[in-house]
Amino acid sequence: MSVKVESHEKFENIYWAVFKDTGERKLATKNLAPGHTVYGERLIKYEGEEYRLWDPYRSKLAAAILKGIKVIPIRTGDRILYLGAATGSTSSHCSDIVGSNGMVFCVEFSPRVLRELVGVAEHRRNMIPLLEDARFPWKYRMLVPQVDVIYQDVAQPEQAKILADNAEFFLKPNGWALLAIKARSVDVTAEPSEVYKKEIETLEKRNFEIKDVVHLEPFDKAHAFLVMQYKP
Amino acid sequence: MKKIHLVETILGIMAVDDQGNVIEKELFEKNSEEVAEKIYKLQQGEIIPELQQIAQKVKNVEEIVVEDESLAKALREMYQAKITVEKPSPIAQQIRAQIPDLAQKYNYAKSLQEYIQLTHQIATYLTRRKIRTAAEKRDQLIAQAIETIDDIDKTLNLFASRIREWYGLHFPELNKLIDEHRTYIRLVKELGLRKNYTRENLQKTGFPPERVKELEESAKTSMGANIAEEDIEPLQKFASITLKLYQLRKELEEYIDESMKETAPNIRGLVGSLLGARLISLAGSLEELARMPASTIQVLGAEKALFRALRTGARPPKHGVLFQYPAIHGSPRWQRGKIARAVAGKLAIAARIDAFSGEYMADELKAELEKRIEEIKKKYPKPPKRKKPEKVKKIKIRKKKKEKRKKKGK
Numbered sequence A: 001m002s003v004k005v006e007s008h009e010k011f012e013n014i015y016w017a018v019f020k021d022t023g024e025r026k027l028a029t030k031n032l033a034p035g036h037t038v039y040g041e042r043l044i045k046y047e048g049e050e051y052r053l054w055d056p057y058r059s060k061l062a063a064a065i066l067k068g069i070k071v072i073p074i075r076t077g078d079r080i081l082y083l084g085a086a087t088g089s090t091s092s093h094c095s096d097i098v099g100s101n102g103m104v105f106c107v108e109f110s111p112r113v114l115r116e117l118v119g120v121a122e123h124r125r126n127m128i129p130l131l132e133d134a135r136f137p138w139k140y141r142m143l144v145p146q147v148d149v150i151y152q153d154v155a156q157p158e159q160a161k162i163l164a165d166n167a168e169f170f171l172k173p174n175g176w177a178l179l180a181i182k183a184r185s186v187d188v189t190a191e192p193s194e195v196y197k198k199e200i201e202t203l204e205k206r207n208f209e210i211k212d213v214v215h216l217e218p219f220d221k222a223h224a225f226l227v228m229q230y231k232p
Numbered sequence B: 001m002k003k004i005h006l007v008e009t010i011l012g013i014m015a016v017d018d019q020g021n022v023i024e025k026e027l028f029e030k031n032s033e034e035v036a037e038k039i040y041k042l043q044q045g046e047i048i049p050e051l052q053q054i055a056q057k058v059k060n061v062e063e064i065v066v067e068d069e070s071l072a073k074a075l076r077e078m079y080q081a082k083i084t085v086e087k088p089s090p091i092a093q094q095i096r097a098q099i100p101d102l103a104q105k106y107n108y109a110k111s112l113q114e115y116i117q118l119t120h121q122i123a124t125y126l127t128r129r130k131i132r133t134a135a136e137k138r139d140q141l142i143a144q145a146i147e148t149i150d151d152i153d154k155t156l157n158l159f160a161s162r163i164r165e166w167y168g169l170h171f172p173e174l175n176k177l178i179d180e181h182r183t184y185i186r187l188v189k190e191l192g193l194r195k196n197y198t199r200e201n202l203q204k205t206g207f208p209p210e211r212v213k214e215l216e217e218s219a220k221t222s223m224g225a226n227i228a229e230e231d232i233e234p235l236q237k238f239a240s241i242t243l244k245l246y247q248l249r250k251e252l253e254e255y256i257d258e259s260m261k262e263t264a265p266n267i268r269g270l271v272g273s274l275l276g277a278r279l280i281s282l283a284g285s286l287e288e289l290a291r292m293p294a295s296t297i298q299v300l301g302a303e304k305a306l307f308r309a310l311r312t313g314a315r316p317p318k319h320g321v322l323f324q325y326p327a328i329h330g331s332p333r334w335q336r337g338k339i340a341r342a343v344a345g346k347l348a349i350a351a352r353i354d355a356f357s358g359e360y361m362a363d364e365l366k367a368e369l370e371k372r373i374e375e376i377k378k379k380y381p382k383p384p385k386r387k388k389p390e391k392v393k394k395i396k397i398r399k400k401k402k403e404k405r406k407k408k409g410k
């Protein structure tokens, strides 16, 4: 099967794998750890480089891109604080995007899932596994320097507070935040919930400017994805 | 009047003035494992030597600012200065913005790449250590859960006998018809009096047609006493609670399986989570199991027989709780000891990996074990000729771990 890989029209280090016979276009990133997959995603060779297909059903960031989010503020060499990294599906794509001079600090508090991420990070030195609770940023203050971006996807109440507390510790002024947040019940036609509105209020009060919001259906029915800039 | 901010970083500890100038620093030695250990201690709110040294270096300080209460508490016990907590401290923020540059400025790392690599190594050590600690503690919970299952089993047997005896006054024939306790108890709870053993009701409880007929028939012709509705009710309540106990047992099994996935994935992969949990509980902890030689693991749970053998010179036991492993109890008697030895050998390896490093290798271990069992089966297809019991060698035995643990807890 022949595949062509082309750069995403807007976002740095993000690619389209174009399948010639079907015309399908799938998101991909350049594999920083050639030969290794993270969650069973497909590897593709093109002009001497290896790419990993990026599954929007497994990664909310990929879903947000497919849903047309306007800004993806992740660039070569960036340092990212990733809260709720789980086994590393999305954070490994972030690791591809920032490249070997960037860093992805992967905070996760379940030892069982983080154990897998430690295995993934063995082949990716720019992924830094941290068994920590994102609600207590001061606990990892000695390990994490100032960062360019915070990415947060923790299934937790008070997500806005967690993000803002971490931003106060680590996010540079005018840095960016990406947040997957529970927006609706499973019923997609319902109004955004009260909780969601409250969270947005908190974010604005704590110096985040919301630049764009997309809903992730059909890839994920419960979440909205926010991109914000930090203006303390 | 001097105020300093203590900033703990991956490079070491810095004392910073109000303008953000580093006035003193104590850099860590460049050994990732040691740095990880120091950061671990700091996270627990412990005072490490670097912190003491730096506090001695800066003289005439009236106020020290830190970012963590537990650390502030520890410092308050040692210093006269006022200790305050700022979460976060803007001065520390300034330092955090410069860490990758400071690493190079202080010759801690020669390049950005080296800084990244050091951070990666330190964080990985720290994380592995924490994952291990999490697993260590979890093993005690697993031991409690499996012992609870044993308690529940005893209770269930007791309750089942009681229910059979009690219900037997009314419907004695049912005792022989239904062997399985749980099914019997369900009938008591759902149907109660004999008159409710109608075809319709019985079909609802899911019996096949032949059984339905048999049960209906014997209820009709039963020689048991007639009792009143109000006399069956307390028994039905008892039956209902007993069934809940079965449900609890099942949930505990699932809980143990989940926990074993995290704590002892290799033991679980090799012998299953319940048997694995029993071994951990008998050994006292995962770590103690990991320190045992295979020969001890082989007879765990057979301590009584082992003592008897030592006292009387009878043959020592060939297996303890490992007997539950299917390839042992499912094999002919004369093969069991050899298979038990092979299983124990692999278990010792699995326990060590689970306790000390954590990578998953169970599938490999299992394949090797199965191969070994095949060989044993081929090599010893027939029972050996009987010979006189050989003299038993003296075996060193350690005190039963479980008892020791229980005593300590008292």
Ligand SMILES: C[S@@+](CC[C@H](N)C(=O)[O-])C[C@H]1O[C@@H](n2cnc3c(N)ncnc32)[C@H](O)[C@@H]1O
Binding pocket: A058, A059, A060, A083, A084, A085, A086, A087, A088, A089, A090, A091, A107, A108, A109, A110, A113, A132, A133, A134, A135, A153, A154, A155, A156
């Ligand atoms: C939906 S999953 C994240 C999936 C991941 N972002 C990805 O796309 O690959 C949420 C994760 O957040 C973790 N989590 C929940 N609360 C947390 C907390 N307070 N601190 C750190 N991690 C947390 C959970 O253990 C879980 O693994």
